[in-house]
Amino acid sequence: MIDLLVAGSGPAGAATAIRAALAGLSVVVVEPRSAPIDKACGEGIAHSAVSYLERLGVELSGRPFHGIRYLDGRHSVDARFAAGPGLGVRRTTLHAALMSRLAALDVPVLRARVGPITQNTTSVTAAGVTARYLAAADGLHSPIRRQLGLHSPIRQLGPHSPIRQLGRWQSSQPLSRSSSPAPHRAAGGVRRGLRQHFAVSPWTDLVEVYWSKLGEAYVTPVADDLVGVAVLTSARGTFDSHLDAFPLLKRRLRGAVAASAVMGAGPLRQRVSARTAGRVLLVGDAAGYVDALTGEGIAVALRTSAELVDCVRADRPQDYEAAWRRVSWECRLLTASLLWARNRPLLAPRIVPAAAALPGVYRTIVNRLS
Incomplete structure (x- = not known):
């Protein structure tokens, strides 16, 4: 034993x-x-x-x-x-x-x-x-x-106590970029995550967190020529449609080639x-x-x-x-x-x-x- x-x-x-x-x-x-x-x-x-x-x-x-x-x-x-x-x-x-x-x-x-x-x-x-x-x-x-x-x-x-929140839909498999329903405004519902990598040199030595009504987008440098982008939201939609909620980030990624499939996790x-x-x-x-x-x-x-x-x-x-x-x-x-x-x-x-x-x-x- x-x-x-x-x-x-x-x-x-x-x-x-x-x-x-x-x-x-x-x-x-x-x-x-x-x-x-x-x-x-x-x-x-x-x-x-x-x-x-x-x-x-x-x-x-x-x-x-x-x-x-x-x-x-x-x-x-x-x-x-x-x-x-x-x-x-x-x-x-x-x-x-x-x-x-x-x-x-x-x-x-x-x-x-x-x-x-x-x-x-x-x-x-x-x-x-x-x-x-x-x-x-x-x-x-x-x-x-x-x-x-x-x-x-x-x-x-x-709505009154954050401590009540104490206590990831985790498929961790590629998702279609076009099969999800149209996006809607996020609310305080079930949150999920989507992640994709882009072949681009990191533009900062920090992890960036972009905030919008839809949710948050995290940009993590993972190599000298690669960044990972993860979106957390309770809204439905594709990874690309979610990026529309972060125009500054979308401009940063303009021209960058996707280097991985979209993967999802949640609730x-x-x-x-x-x-x-x-x-x-x-x-x-x-x-x-x-x-x-x-x-x-x-x-x-x-x-x-x-x-x-x-x-x-x-x-x-x-x-x-x-x-x-x-x-x-x-x-x-x-x-x-x-x-x-x-x-x-x-x-x-x-x-x-x-x-x-x-x-x-x-x-x-x-x-x-x-």
């Missing part, structure tokens, strides 16, 4: 397996998809997450970025990182680096689906493997989470009743998700994966829920608060002007998140 079975080889699952192996635990990863795995995401990794991955021995390559810029067509405000640069990394490049590190540590990766899970007081069995514990890192719409009854339906949220908001069920512990997006608005998904996944491994080593799965909440609460609260303001018609147009008027506060929040 092994110590830990990890379901999913994305950043959360791979980092969990790597840290467990470095801690002397026996680990097996189960992943049904072939590597490298692509996914619709912003592809910007915070400095803290880059440092953590480097300590795990993961060798990353990408394009450094030195802060975040907010723009709304009239206002612009920059917040540069104090601790060090983040890194823009293609998702496939990141996954290949994680898989390379797993191979170097001789961690087996089984090409299989988890399927039904059975457990008792001493072990858990899935995909034909018996382990002391199972780390469920199987994504935003985690089948394991649903199988164990830990998924909570999204309730209609009231972003995922509520989870608990992070632990017996000897199964949820990590990464499977453990719950607020929104991609602050771009901290990978950083939070890495921090919580470290806590998961510590709980497995100590044979105290009952400590994981509190540990998960402790290391993720600040990011969840800031993301939920910003999303709450974003969904208020009177507040949304004032977010970027407020950041521009209070650049010190804006820098503090950005650096706190990074």
